[in-house]
Amino acid sequence: MKILITGGCGFVGVNLTRYLLKKVQGCKITIVDNFSIGRREYLEEALKGFAEDRVEIIKGDIRNRALCEDISKGIDSIVHLAAQAGVIPSIEDPFYDCEVNVIGTLNLLHAAVKNGVERFIFASSNAPLGEQSPPVSEGKTPKPLSPYGASKLACEAYCSAFYGSYGLKTIAFRFSNAYGPYSLHKNSVIAKFIKDGILKGRLTIYGDGTQTRDFIYVDDLCHAIYLSLTLPASSSEYWGEVFHLGTGKETRIIDLAVMVKGLFDKKIEIVFEPERKGEIKRNYSDISKAESMLGFKPRIKLEEGVKKVYEWFTSLKYERIKNATVLSGSE
Numbered sequence: 001m002k003i004l005i006t007g008g009c010g011f012v013g014v015n016l017t018r019y020l021l022k023k024v025q026g027c028k029i030t031i032v033d034n035f036s037i038g039r040r041e042y043l044e045e046a047l048k049g050f051a052e053d054r055v056e057i058i059k060g061d062i063r064n065r066a067l068c069e070d071i072s073k074g075i076d077s078i079v080h081l082a083a084q085a086g087v088i089p090s091i092e093d094p095f096y097d098c099e100v101n102v103i104g105t106l107n108l109l110h111a112a113v114k115n116g117v118e119r120f121i122f123a124s125s126n127a128p129l130g131e132q133s134p135p136v137s138e139g140k141t142p143k144p145l146s147p148y149g150a151s152k153l154a155c156e157a158y159c160s161a162f163y164g165s166y167g168l169k170t171i172a173f174r175f176s177n178a179y180g181p182y183s184l185h186k187n188s189v190i191a192k193f194i195k196d197g198i199l200k201g202r203l204t205i206y207g208d209g210t211q212t213r214d215f216i217y218v219d220d221l222c223h224a225i226y227l228s229l230t231l232p233a234s235s236s237e238y239w240g241e242v243f244h245l246g247t248g249k250e251t252r253i254i255d256l257a258v259m260v261k262g263l264f265d266k267k268i269e270i271v272f273e274p275e276r277k278g279e280i281k282r283n284y285s286d287i288s289k290a291e292s293m294l295g296f297k298p299r300i301k302l303e304e305g306v307k308k309v310y311e312w313f314t315s316l317k318y319e320r321i322k323n324a325t326v327l328s329g330s331e
């Protein structure tokens with residue numbers, strides 16, 4: 001199997017590359033990344049001593065249509081993760097968000113059809129839905145609140161259209177809040193709590209901490225992607241579809257903070273700051289469609305996953321964590 005992973009040097013991409021190399025015997029992976037957020041070193045470090053010869057890393061931008069056509073030649077499946085992945089940057093510059101997310105995705109879909117790629121798996125998010133009463137599910141009417149949500153929704157629509165018009169086997173996965181190792185550059189809450197615990201001995205909660213999220217360990221997402229790459233091609237029910245991926249469990253931020261605090265063997269303070277404007281109060285996913293149609297079942301419990309991430313962070317040198325630049329704040 002030859003797989004092209006876009007954005008393969010970012011958080012999900014590094015984890016997915018490792019996961020697929022272990023899981024799919026003999027698969028070859030091509031990565032394209034423009035290194036705007038991810039770094040070649042993140043991936044090289046994660047693959048050290050393990051299957052480096054099965055991975056090719058190409059520096060390139062998915063806004064370049066000719067490049068997309070070139071790199072998808074001879075590819076069986078594309079997993080499209082590259083994105084402008086932040087809500088705030090999308091509000092600051094909706095044109096850039098649109099160019100990377102919408103035009104970039106269109107370039108890749110077009111290239112996939114042109115080169116006879118069989119499957120196209122797209123990383124969407126809950127952002128297309130906007131504020132909804134939880135749990136979020138595929139049946140809710142999307143009402144994006146940010147350009148990021150709008151661009152992801154447009155991409156979901158193009159995935160459906162490319163299945164309908166050209167028979168490209170697409171799936172759009174709406175990831176809930178993902179966490180895991182290789183997230184040094186992320187500002188998502190689990191990575192942030194652990195980094196703040198290490199560097200400051202203090203975890204900051206905005207609001208009273210009763211806001212909730214659905215945290216999914218990155219390997220569970222990777223497994224869902226693996227399932228989508230190995231589903232029988234002949235069955236038509238899942239192609240062109242959208243699926244929510246999460247755990248279906250709602251976790252309060254205060255409970256998460258207490259959990260992270262409990263991992264440290266030094267004193268950790270939890271402090272409260274005023275809540276941030278526009279923050280969604282409750283959010284978790286109904287994953288029954290992915291469970292019943294794809295056989296998806298999240299396996300890593302939050303306590304276990306958070307401990308793994310804590311161990312990964314504490315295996316890094318203090319100076320590296322201190323000097324790490326936060327480049328990506330998605331979800």
Ligand SMILES: NC(=O)c1ccc[n+]([C@@H]2O[C@H](COP(=O)([O-])OP(=O)(O)OC[C@H]3O[C@@H](n4cnc5c(N)ncnc54)[C@H](O)[C@@H]3O)[C@@H](O)[C@H]2O)c1
Nearest residue numbers: 007010011012034036037038061062082083123125178328
């Ligand atoms: N991490 C989450 O919790 C989460 C939740 C919902 C959806 N998602 C989606 O999953 C995908 C992966 O997210 P992530 O957390 O790994 O983000 P990330 O920012 O860590 O990785 C994205 C990668 O895409 C690359 N990239 C950006 N623009 C590019 C371009 N024009 N051409 C080529 N490469 C480009 C970046 O350099 C980076 O390596 C994104 O599409 C994101 O929207 C993530």
